[in-house]
Amino acid sequence: MGLKAQITEDMKAAMRAKDSVKLGTIRLITAAIKQKEVDERIEVDDAQTQAIIEKMIKQRKDSISQFEAGGRQDLADIEKAELAILSAYMPAALSDAEVATEVAAAVSTSGAAGPQDMGKVMAILKPKLAGRADMTAVSGLVKAALTKA
Incomplete structure (x- = not known):
């Protein structure tokens, strides 16, 4: 079952269970998917769906830090609940050691000599780690x- 189909099934289950938080979050996901499909006149695949969800996760993390800085814990809690639901659709995250191993392998295979070669290394890592690790880290x-080096 594809990721889009899984999201649709989860939406139906949330409706049956009357889980308004989960239902609202899943509706946000489907709306973002539909928006991309309409804007670009394409049918999104699992990788594009994951990219959409990853962007939504980043937005939630930013919102949480802003709400907590502003003393609005009630809004931060809502964002945290949405974040937990969104995270369930992402592949299992890699450990720090696994990420470090991937970085070391990419540096050696790209032949990077210094900071000016960062783009080469990131080009190798992005397809491997997207959605499974925080790309900022x-x-x-x-x-x-x-x-x-």
């Missing part, structure tokens, strides 16, 4: 590895 690891 990966970028920091790559930068650290290349400044040592």
Whole structure:
């Protein structure tokens, strides 16, 4: 079953269970998917669906930090609940050690000599790690590895 089909089935289950938080979050996902399909006149696949969800997760994380900084814990809690639901649709995250191993392998295979080669290394890592690791953290690891080299 594809990711889009899984989301649709989960929406039906949330409707039956009268789970308004989950239903609302899943409706946000389907709306974002439909928006992309209409805008680009395409049928999104699982990778594109994951990219949409990953973007929504990043938005929720940013919102949580802003709400907590502004003293609005009630709104931060709502965003955290949505974040938990969105995260369930992403593949299992890699551990820090696995990410470090991937970074080291990418640096050696790309032949990167210094920070100016960061783009080459990130081009190798992005398809492998997208959705499975925080790419901002990966970028920091790559930068650290290349400044040592």
